[in-house]
Amino acid sequence: MTTTEQSPDSKPPSDYGTHPGAAANHAFKWVSTGAGSLILITLAAVATFLLMEAWPAVSMPAAELGESVSFIKPEDGQSLLEIIGFLVYGTILISVIALLLGTPVAIGIALFISHFAPRRLAQGLGYLIDLLAAVPSVVYGLWGVAVLVPFLQPFYQFLADYLGWIPIFAPPESGEVFTGRVALSAGIVLAIMIIPIISAVSREVFLQTPKLHEEAALAMGATRWEMIRMAVFPFGRSGMIGATMLGLGRALGETMAVLMIISPGLTFSSHILQPNQHNTIAAYIALQFPEANALGVNSLIAMGLALFVITLLVNMLARWVVSRRSEFSGAN
């Protein structure tokens, strides 16, 4: 990230006190500072709320909590901490499936739009992708459960029949994949949901590649693919990572689609073709909230806190990766 260098004798902007636009400049400064701090205040308020509301459940002995909250069963290996463990695992598993399936497709779409498609087609496609990003998740959920899940079931059976020896594709006990409401389906629907975000951001980044770099690569005899590898990808790498993290953020926090599609369970199982094995934090909270008593709500908020922490970690990681990469991107 290079900024325009200031020569030593240039004054900082705030010193232009007598300039006719000084008042507006001042106001703008305060408005933008206010907006910036509002984010920090909101974040702090959310964190405080989560901590305070989660505390009664977290501080209580497991056995006692189990007695007053119906969904916490320490005697069945489902104490609050264990449930959080299962849910964190399920959340990450399903999000990773979504990222693995979604990112390559999204990058492909972005490249097609930015470098391969005829201009007119590219514009239309770009609009379409942006539109897809705005579809509410409940619509994806309904479509997933009504259309996609029944459609995928025979395909899952095929996977289980021929690749069932790989643990993740192991079918249920009977050998028959009797339902498509499994983690893989949730992952696929999430992948479809995050594709528009990732490809919309990546497309913008790819379009920023300096023409000079691209033409230089082509002039040196590179094929188009080599040009993309040599000029576009290095330039867009931090942008792609940022886009992927945005997508991951959406996948991690997605509630409705997962809630409607998955047949939930609490295990550390790797069998993504079996129902009743996985659930995500957000979907679990939505499942239990309506009937939860006061302590139950506290427990659910503790799970929300876990999700909050994961999301923060993911974003910090992304920041770190982006900042490390930018030095070598060759974009400057």
Add this chain to the structure above:
Amino acid sequence: MKAFTRSGVVLTAAVLSLSLAACSASNEEPPAGSSESAASTSEAMTELAGNLQGAGASSQESAMDAWRAGFQSANPDVTVGYDPVGSGGGIEQFLAGAVPFAGSDGLLAEEEYTAAIERCDGDGGALHLPMYISPVAVIFNLEGVGSLNLDSETIAKIFNGEITKWDDDAIASQNEGVELPSTNITVVFRSDSSGTSENFTDYLEQTSGGAWPYEATKEFSTEASQSVGADGTSAVVDTVTSTDGAIGYADASRAGDLGTVAIKVGEEYVAFSPEAAANIIAASPLSDTANGENDLAYAIDRTTTDSTAYPLTLVSYHIVCAQYDDETERALVTSFEKYVASEEGQAASAEAAGSAPLPADLSAQITAILDEIAAA
């Protein structure tokens, strides 16, 4: 496809209302203005005005919407509100004096009765009025089979995965003449926390003679390997409808064209019907803890052998005081509850929530009790 889309809409609406309910549930302050009233005339019976606020079981929510609408259109100056915080929360608010009546799926515990004597005016304490009766149906999807006879033990074994094929001897022996395929049984259950699951598991626990190893709980658990959890009644019905060989449970009003199970009561098999569901009240004794004969707190007898009754039924109560010193509050509560117990009110909830209307004699009994509720 069309059917799905429609139920999808219902599902969406249900989810929306749930999340709204969730918002209100998270608000732990008791609703404001619970019994404020604008009416000051002594003839409050003829010109009701004011604000009546209740809280409690979410099972009654859609019935309550219908009652509220019906009562408000008959009494335009009255506002009725109901906060579906759950039975426990409703009782808590009622005992704290925040609401004049509570909705509850369960009965008051002994110490709650004691607390109610303190809370209510006079020393009559609190009364239960059974207002909402809703049968739960065991539904299944087997081509060409519209009804099956099953006893509780078999149902428990099916739902816990001990019986895995539809042509199992345990099923076939109770259904002679029915051609059962050898399809695998897919168990469909509620994955969310629900009163329907609680009633179903309570029935299984009490009647299956040990075949159901779990306690009655809002969170359904099963050992069945071929099982699918679905979020909410609509999703359960949809999943059963779309899965050949599936069995599940849902509010009877939502069973639609699916096959339903006639459960064994005494020596006979009883299919659910509004009458049979209402009969479970007649077949059940009043609870030992009941607060005098005006307190219609029934110990629902799931093990009844009276084969006119359908024991897999949810009975939900309104809990009121035996005495309200404030005349306006008394008038509001009693006239609202009278409307709820009336034929009209019960018809409204039957239409909106698919509940079974109260039998006429019970309805008359409740009206008589409401007439006895005194003002100082």
